[in-house]
Amino acid sequence: MNYLAHTLLAEQTPLGLAGSLLGDFWRGAPDPAWPDGLTRGVILHRRIDAATDRHPAFTEVRDLLPAPLRRYAGIVLDVGFDFVLARQWSRHSTMPMRRHVDAVNSALRDVAEAPWIPPAFAEFARHAPHVDLLARYGEEESMHRAFRSLARRLTRDNPIAMAWDTLEPLLPALESALPPLLADLREVRVA
DSSP: OOHHHHHHHSOSSHHHHHHHHHTTTOOSSOOTTSOHHHHHHHHHHHHHHHHHHTOHHHHHHHTTSOHHHHTTHHHHHHHHHHHHHHHTHHHHOSSOHHHHHHHHHHHHHHHTTOTTSOHHHHHHHHHHHHHTGGGGTTSHHHHHHHHHHHHHHSSSOOSGGGHHHHHGGGHHHHHHHHHHHHHHHTTOOOO
């Protein structure tokens, strides 16, 4: 799951929402300086990622990817599932998407200047609300931008920049896989 799905599955508190995104920007054990809600958000993020990677609905769609992209299936499908989620939001949440995104943007603004936030996440926490990133996840052009950006972040040559062209014909498979995947991921908890 990518940003939008992680925030949907997060504890719906400002720190829970921020922590659900921080999980992509932090490696290793959570920083002891973090508030508990932020730490729980990072731990939940990691558990959701692990559960997603071994879920049958995910692996079935992964196997549809051509070999060069299959190596990057976690990245490519996470973004693809967020596109589908944005398009089907009202099927998966009773809260309007605009209200959810506003809550996430507010949570990010709240933590962006905290002294204990890692610099890369602080930059993201300032940038994402400014460009209303999550609200744009249902737009094809946003998917092209996301894949180009992800391709640049990796150190070796990769086919991710062109992933949308391969993923677009697979959208019906992602649309079918998302409901059972989300249903099971909603059961993932932080002990």
